[in-house]
Amino acid sequence: MFTTRTLAALAAATALALSLAACSGAADAGTGTPAVDAATATSLSAFGDLAALEDAARAEGTLNVIALPRDWANYGAVLDAFSEKYPEITITEASPDASSAEEILAADNLAGQDTAPDVFDLGLAVALSSTDRFAPYQVATWAEIPDALKEASGLYTGDYGGYMAVGYDPDAVPAPKQLSDLLGDEYTGKVAINGDPTQAGAAFAAVGLATVQNEGTVGDFQAGIDFFGELNQAGNFVKIDPTPATIASGETPVVFDWDYLNVGYGSSLAGERNWEVVVFPGTGYAGYYNQAVNKDAPHPAAARLWQEFLYSDEGQNLWLAGGARPVRADAMEAAGTIDADLLAALPAAPAETVVPTEAESAAGAALVGEKWAAAVQ
Amino acid sequence: MSARSGPQLSSSRRGTAAAFGLLPFAAYVLLFLLLPTLIAVGTGFLDETGAFTLDTVAALANPVVLHAFASSFGLSALTAVVGAVVGAVACYGLLGAREHGPLRAVVDSLSGVLAQFGGVMLAFAFVATIGIQGLVTVILRDTFGIDIFADGVWLYELPGLVLPYIYFQVPLMIITFLPALQSLNPHWAEANATLGGNRTTYWFRIAFPVLAPAFLGSLLLLFANAFSSYATAAALTSQGSQIVPLQIRSALTSETLLGRENLAGALALGMILVMAVVMSGYSQLQARAARWQR
Numbered sequence: 001m002f003t004t005r006t007l008a009a010l011a012a013a014t015a016l017a018l019s020l021a022a023c024s025g026a027a028d029a030g031t032g033t034p035a036v037d038a039a040t041a042t043s044l045s046a047f048g049d050l051a052a053l054e055d056a057a058r059a060e061g062t063l064n065v066i067a068l069p070r071d072w073a074n075y076g077a078v079l080d081a082f083s084e085k086y087p088e089i090t091i092t093e094a095s096p097d098a099s100s101a102e103e104i105l106a107a108d109n110l111a112g113q114d115t116a117p118d119v120f121d122l123g124l125a126v127a128l129s130s131t132d133r134f135a136p137y138q139v140a141t142w143a144e145i146p147d148a149l150k151e152a153s154g155l156y157t158g159d160y161g162g163y164m165a166v167g168y169d170p171d172a173v174p175a176p177k178q179l180s181d182l183l184g185d186e187y188t189g190k191v192a193i194n195g196d197p198t199q200a201g202a203a204f205a206a207v208g209l210a211t212v213q214n215e216g217t218v219g220d221f222q223a224g225i226d227f228f229g230e231l232n233q234a235g236n237f238v239k240i241d242p243t244p245a246t247i248a249s250g251e252t253p254v255v256f257d258w259d260y261l262n263v264g265y266g267s268s269l270a271g272e273r274n275w276e277v278v279v280f281p282g283t284g285y286a287g288y289y290n291q292a293v294n295k296d297a298p299h300p301a302a303a304r305l306w307q308e309f310l311y312s313d314e315g316q317n318l319w320l321a322g323g324a325r326p327v328r329a330d331a332m333e334a335a336g337t338i339d340a341d342l343l344a345a346l347p348a349a350p351a352e353t354v355v356p357t358e359a360e361s362a363a364g365a366a367l368v369g370e371k372w373a374a375a376v377q
Numbered sequence: 378m379s380a381r382s383g384p385q386l387s388s389s390r391r392g393t394a395a396a397f398g399l400l401p402f403a404a405y406v407l408l409f410l411l412l413p414t415l416i417a418v419g420t421g422f423l424d425e426t427g428a429f430t431l432d433t434v435a436a437l438a439n440p441v442v443l444h445a446f447a448s449s450f451g452l453s454a455l456t457a458v459v460g461a462v463v464g465a466v467a468c469y470g471l472l473g474a475r476e477h478g479p480l481r482a483v484v485d486s487l488s489g490v491l492a493q494f495g496g497v498m499l500a501f502a503f504v505a506t507i508g509i510q511g512l513v514t515v516i517l518r519d520t521f522g523i524d525i526f527a528d529g530v531w532l533y534e535l536p537g538l539v540l541p542y543i544y545f546q547v548p549l550m551i552i553t554f555l556p557a558l559q560s561l562n563p564h565w566a567e568a569n570a571t572l573g574g575n576r577t578t579y580w581f582r583i584a585f586p587v588l589a590p591a592f593l594g595s596l597l598l599l600f601a602n603a604f605s606s607y608a609t610a611a612a613l614t615s616q617g618s619q620i621v622p623l624q625i626r627s628a629l630t631s632e633t634l635l636g637r638e639n640l641a642g643a644l645a646l647g648m649i650l651v652m653a654v655v656m657s658g659y660s661q662l663q664a665r666a667a668r669w670q671r
Contacts (some may be wrong), residue, residue, distance in 0.1 A: 190509075238509070250553060374444070376617050
């Protein structure tokens with residue numbers, strides 16, 4: 001492990017020296033169009049219009065994305081649609097299964113190289129702690145994004161989100177009606193969560209859901225930790241990472257995960273295994289991922305064009321097709337541009353919704369770090 | 378340059394030439410073992426801004442971290458002892474087979490492969506055989522009415538690591554211990570018989586004392602092997618980061634608990650200290666064992 005890290009550091013250092021020279025050359029390679037410094041553009045107006053941005057991005061010819069699993073929130077279709085629309089721009093997909101923290105690590109390690117990520121898709125905690133790596137950019141549809149889900153200057157912007165939900169195999173277990181049902185004997189050795197909450201955002205949200213469903217508040221995750229402690233005591237907690245493979249084999253018949261991911265498991269296993277998704281009534285726990293542009297993006301115009309594409313009606317509807325709730329959903333519903341069938345197919349939203357603030361998630365993370373390992377062993 | 382080549386070099390010049398032969402390996406070790414180790418350990422003494430601090434190393438006293446070290450140590454010790462005993466017995470059994478016969482050849486090469494068969498492949502092999510839907514689990518449950526997971530699914534927790542670890546520990550023991558067992562000189566048994574000893578005196582007064590350093594050395598190697606294993610545990614267990622290598626991963630890649638990258642360096646320092654103690658014990662025992670193997 002140490003070897004890998006240092007190799008990467010060495011490689012980065014060497015490549016930095018090489019690419020510094022390369023970059024200075026590339027910067028002059030204008031194509032006759034009026035020079036726009038894409039790296040400092042904070043909105044479309046810097047380019048003039050979308051067509052000008054498209055030209056600038058085509059001239060760059062490449063877009064580097066990182067940590068976008070093709071089975072996550074329909075990203076496979078999103079990437080393909082972008083490639084089809086802009087065939088001149090090659091998308092390089094790096095480390096699809098990396099965590100948000102690893103995206104930032106990659107940007108640091110590859111800084112200055114033309115393989116560094118251009119754009120990020122990050123959990124809120126990492127987005128909040130990494131703002132010094134981002135270039136502010138406000139997409140054309142900026143006004144339609146709820147203020148609570150974006151950073152005022154456009155350093156990062158909420159993109160899609162969902163509710164923490166439980167997916168289950170109706171042939172293996174009875175349908176859970178509420179969280180406490182999962183403590184019953186029918187669920188012995190059957191309940192998994194997507195990752196370790198001290199590491200993965202989705203697993204952390206599962207503990208958050210258990211907290212608010214057990215009359216706790218997002219300010220104190222103890223109730224949620226206690227719930228999983230009980231689940232473990234009851235012998236119901238399975239501690240393997242659920243994947244489409246473990247779901248297909250029947251190893252993990254009940255999985256806590258974002259509703260859009262659970263819906264995705266169902267559609268990718270259609271015909272192989274039945275998979276239902278339930279968002280428990282009562283208080284729901286929601287979370288949004290965030291887009292950000294790398295301030296040292298090797299392809300600054302392509303990075304911004306990607307943002308415009310994601311926040312266009314087309315991009316937003318593609319996420320919706322993956323079961324995620326796009327950030328412009330309300331505005332698009334009002335304007336009638338959202339795909340109504342897809343919207344109606346989402347699991348029903350609970351009566352009340354909580355999203356933890358930065359301070360609340362930090363406190364929750366600290367508590368989970370301290371208590372989780374002991375609670376579940 | 379002339380006919381006066383290698384064999385006629387003076388001994389000191391031959392030493393210099395030999396040192397040149399070592400150069401590629403030395404450079405390799407320096408670049409890919411020593412340097413990364415120093416960098417990893419060095420980060421344990423830095424805070425997030427890059428200034429010197431002892432706070433990160435002090436975080437090793439955190440109960441969660443201490444517990445992970447205890448679990449790692451316990452798991453490694455248990456699987457090393459079981460692996461060493463089972464492996465040694467297997468070696469003894471193999472002594473009965475012809476040295477260049479097919480049985481020895483098969484077991485030798487199989488051990489060589491299986492000793493390296495850790496990681497994701499091994500984890501999934503166990504999921505497929507004794508997972509909840511595993512072949513053996515299902516047969517035991519449906520045919521014999523035995524539910525091995527009646528009290529919860531232990532395979533994906535710390536106890537679940539014991540079987541997979543033993544799976545690669547036993548072959549490693551066979552590889553390292555068989556040469557020692559082969560070096561038992563048959564003349565010693567004859568001398569023992571000539572002097573009026575029986576089988577018991579042969580084993581307890583001669584064979585065990587001669588084999589003890591090699592056995593303990595192999596035991597320590599097995600311990601180190603388990604202590605530094607990462608991939609099997611990472612693929613099999615996902616909750617609680619119960620052993621130190623998983624704690625290091627967590628510190629490096631967590632997207633919920635941020636800013637703990639330097640803790641990974643401190644954890645590495647802790648592991649290196651444990652390994653240094655174990656490996657220096659190993660080399661001392663090897664030195665003793667070598668006296669009997671000339």
